[in-house]
Amino acid sequence: MPNDGRIPPDRLRSARWFAPDDLRSFGHRSRLMQLGYAEEEFRGRPIIGILNTWSEINSCHGHFRERARDVKRGVQMAGGLPLEMPALSVDESFTKPTSMLYRNMLAMETEEMIRSHPFDGVVLMGGCDKTTPGLVMGAITAGVPFVYLPAGPMLRGNFAGRTLGSGSDAWKYWDERRAGNVTDAEWLGLQGGIARSHGTCMTMGTASTMTAIVDAMGLSLTGSSPIPAVDAEHQRMGAACGRRIVDMVWEALTPDRIVTAASVRNAAIVAMATGCSTNAVVHLIAMARRAGVELTLDDLDALGRDTPLIANVRPSGKDYLMEDFHFAGGLRALMAQIAARLDTSCLTVTGRTLGEELEGAQVHNTDDIRPLSNPVYAEGSLAVLRGNLAPNGAIIKPAACDPRFWVHEGPALVFDSYPAMKAAIDDEDLDVTPDTVLVLRNAGPQGGPGMPEWGMLPIPKALIKQGHRDMLRISDARMSGTSYGACVLHVAPESFVGGPLALLKTGDIVRMDLPNRRLDMVVDEAELEARRAAWKPPEPRFQRGWGWMFSRHVGQADTGCDFDFLTRAHGSAAGEPDIF
Template identity: 80%
Template sequence: MSEQKRITPDQLRSARWFAPDDLRSFGHRSRMMQLGYADEEYRDRPIIGILNTWSELNSCHSHFPERVKDVKRGVLQAGGFPVELPALSVDESFTKPTSMLYRNMLAMETEEMIRSHPLDGVVLMGGCDKTTPGLVMGAITAGVPMIFLPAGPMLRGNFAGKTLGSGSDAWKYWDERRAGNISDSEWLGVQGGIARSAGTCMTMGTASTMTAITDAMGLTLPGASSVPAADSGHQRLGSDSGRRIVDMVWEDLKPADIITDASVRNAAIVAMATGCSTNAVVHLIAMARRAGVDLDLDDLDALGRSTPLIANVRPSGKDYLMEDFYFAGGLRALMKQIEERLDTSCITVTGKTLGEGLEGAVVYNDDVIRPLSNPVYHEGSLALLRGNLCPDGAVIKPAACDPKYYEHEGPALVFDSYSEMKVAIDDENLDVTPATVLVLRNAGPQGGPGMPEWGMLPIPKALIKQGHRDMLRISDSRMSGTSYGACVLHVAPESYVGGPLALLKTGDIIKLDVPNRRLDMLVSEEELERRRTEWKQPPARFHRGYGYIFSQHIQQADKGCDFDFLERDFGPAAGEPDIF
């Protein structure tokens, strides 16, 4: 950024709290003294908030207490004043029914915490699936200079000489366990070997997908999303981010300068090329809409059709994990491979263009990061479907499922709840064949509640014992980014609010046509109308508290599942605090 744009100390946002000679500012300065700080430590310096989503139950972020020290070191070296603020830790493993229920709560907390405190800029520390979009969504609306510090992927897993990928191999070994092919001691060995360090899932799951999207959008230091959590480079990334946010404040470089139509399109293209999680659809749309960028399912499908998948990383890839991806050159190298498809003039948090950030990027292993001439899959990671079963859209990940399901017809076996499904699939006498289409409904944004990751319905035990490991499954829920298989997800509108999925009956024939992007139930419109008149909405999920707010204002999957009152078009965000 140009020197002419640099602000002066009296223009710092925090100066409104501390500079005036009045009673309010006296109180603010007095409390800083109470905290042990002298005037010269924070006056006329950018005050940098470090929003830390650490908790003792968030294994992905277990290194954050140490990493925040690295960020603070960088802030201090650059002449800023760091303050750590705890933020909601929506971990993926323990938060029930789903961390997605609380993504918008984190976004609200982030926005309000920034607006209500004397912060000139923020470092956002996240990575576990919903923390990335939640933090970014809130910071976009707050509008102060921000930089995102990804948690980084954990080390690759290992058991009995085999490389394990978190999530992905858990599903595979669980199927073998259910088939009676895994002993107790082997199962314990997998359990202990599949997650060996701090950091997020080391597959191209939702965590790595969302940090890559944030990286490609220009909101991290170049390539930050690829650095493993346990690598010493991650410590340096922390201090680098701390130093850079201070300069961003002086340069007045804000999210609105970085997040544009072009940068969002870059992020979507990169997501498709990496083999992104299906969750990318919901989160990227929500992030874009917060920034006033018009992005919808059709836009994403068009980019998916034209962007080859070139990251050979599980679960879409066959052989490698994020640590291999990092040593192969990381996200910068992947973006260099598809540079001609990107708008490299976009500004990033560095104050330089995306193209400048890609200078010198090299692919060191072209089996991990493939050339365009030898992709893992000829199209991008996702395909967006429409039809009479999903008029507002649904998503499938073709590269991660058996190609024989790209065009499929079969009878539906419908479950109205997760508990019903869970019991049924272990019944070895269940009336099911490989052609059957398993359907789980009432699991969407309102029905779940919160759209849990239930979409990878387990293969029925009867089929598992016959050697089958994939079949077509459909749901209005989501699926873990570490999952795989022929799963159609995010069916919109969801069944709980009366979407067509609510009208489906066991035995109805479902037709999937991925090449033509169609998902239909072969039931006449007259019959559907008759069923519609008989349908009754399930009981309310919430009657009070945050859940009640959620149920009243959550939007459907095709709109990003944001709250309607938080979207940019709903009205202007609150201005700067005016009571001093």
């Protein structure tokens, strides 16, 4: 056993379960023996929990059964005992109304599974959009050593010689189909060719954004986030995670030593440089605040103004996908390009600093990972707007929308629900022009419910047929990280709780001024006061169960949509009472 300054075996957390000579510990030891383990396999050895978000309906994690075996192999090589447990899968593709409704459920489950079981350290297996923040939020609060294992992106899509990017090309070709430019046979071919393997979206959508953020924060093996899911390198990385978590336990390398204000800032800068998903905002703020780092929208906007976008990966970039990005040098190469902007003294789960981990990183395709002298976009991926429509902030992705909308004024066309919008948008007689501002409300954290990805409102069919492919759209919803367009999202406070978006009427003039970060409705204050006085709160979305709990405790988008009782003010699970 270790005698080189590492913690002694009797200080292992699992020793509380298995070491005492009492009846409860007799029961714990007996039940592990019932599972076929001999005492020498668990007494005095780190017990490693593998929290696996695999499920048969989560295509992003279809390889996780196999990958868990790789992790176990690594844990056993390093002298630990791996014990796999299922965790809520929170798949993005099938969960209605939105997987975001269940992110906090996964965070609670992760925290409580770690608290209540004899784990000295954990490997978190996730990747599909909400699994990354959910797992990390819970594990930060629990406070035991952990490594995050990213699912990795799927292979490039392909149909009829065309390279397809998940999400992004689905929206693109759907518009063309609505315009009558895609046949049934082509549509079927696109459907089968856009997702060719296990793994997450291979665009820089929310999945790749969040795994890159966690990687840059120091919580994954550095540079592991873009490894394709079905590459043999991903198997080797899984085993390496297993080996490393055992050493982290002996080193007492807990997340509070890794997740700091500096490492969170690193993660935000890297996100901006990658062309990140707008969803990064709510998740990064929530994760940071679990660690006691008060990250704000203004902090993110300031970093966005000063960080060039250098990853030429769709949808913010034009030419490449995540598989290409990985072979161009991946996240290590990108971080090395912007190392002067990062705090490279930050510690990572490897036990080494970020700077040490970036040594020797090389860019192999300077069009995919651009030098600072030739960025895809001079500023970062996201901008924060404020004004009388969004006093607490709203988000836009400037690089992914037509620049002619950066300063725009037009009449609002307001929809109170997604079904109302969907019913109207294909009406070719809809009273709409390219200058119209489409608005969807009652789609925020409480109104959605759960803040669904409805923010990329479809272009009206009449405009599609005229050749238009972008227009200004505003909502308190989110949008898929694979989406694009002039979409203003996350308007806070949301309309469902009486935010100013609830007061907007069809025909009101809306003005966006991106350079000056403004979003306003051109309505005088007296009229707004009259509308505010007449506004009545809508009926609650839920009367029971998880939705009831969610509605009463979820925060707004600008604070990360975490539950009020899970904030740092309520303490950390790492200090659980001895009665447990």
